Amino acid sequence: MGRQPLWRRVSFIPRINYFKPAGIPLAHLQEVCLSVEEVEAIRLKDIEGLEQEECAQKMNISRTTFARVLNSARRKMADALLNAKAIRIEGGNFEMAMRRFRCISGHEWNVPFEAMINTPPQSCPTCNTESIMPLWPPGLGWGRGGRGKHRGWRRG
Numbered sequence: 462m463g464r465q466p467l468w469r470r471v472s473f474i475p476r477i478n479y480f481k482p483a484g485i486p487l488a489h490l491q492e493v494c495l496s497v498e499e500v501e502a503i504r505l506k507d508i509e510g511l512e513q514e515e516c517a518q519k520m521n522i523s524r525t526t527f528a529r530v531l532n533s534a535r536r537k538m539a540d541a542l543l544n545a546k547a548i549r550i551e552g553g554n555f556e557m558a559m560r561r562f563r564c565i566s567g568h569e570w571n572v573p574f575e576a577m578i579n580t581p582p583q584s585c586p587t588c589n590t591e592s593i594m595p596l597w598p599p600g601l602g603w604g605r606g607g608r609g610k611h612r613g614w615r616r617g
């Protein structure tokens with residue numbers, strides 16, 4: 462690791478991350494996928510009513526990037542509303558929202574930030590080992606990393 466992706470800063474993660482139009486059989490249902498930062502862009506601009514410049518600053522991105530993220534989000538929401546598609550909210554590069562974990566056997570998975578605050582992961586969802594540690598950000602004295610049994614692991 463050691464490589465740090467460009468994280469967009471978000472301060473809100475929707476609790477409900479799936480919206481489905483009524484009356485459409487699952488087999489015929491199409492989905493649009495909104496990233497968490499796209500939702501954040503809409504929240505800042507359209508719910509909080511901030512100027513684009515402020516929104517961009519809050520998300521720690523350029524104004525051009527913000528405009529692109531916002532337009533993409535609006536286009537997807539319009540597509541979902543007008544074409545009766547489901548909306549799934551997931552993914553993206555955002556700070557604080559997800560932390561990636563790895564177990565001693567090498568399985569990796571993401572834990573949503575909010576879920577992590579409420580109930581930090583105790584074991585690997587794949588192999589159930591309790592030898593797990595967060596991959597990013599490295600060095601936080603948080604969770605189960607840093608105990609004796611993890612000694613020798615390379616962090617980050």
Ligand SMILES: [Zn+2]
Pocket residue numbers: 564565566567568585586587588589590
């Ligand atoms: Zn595992």
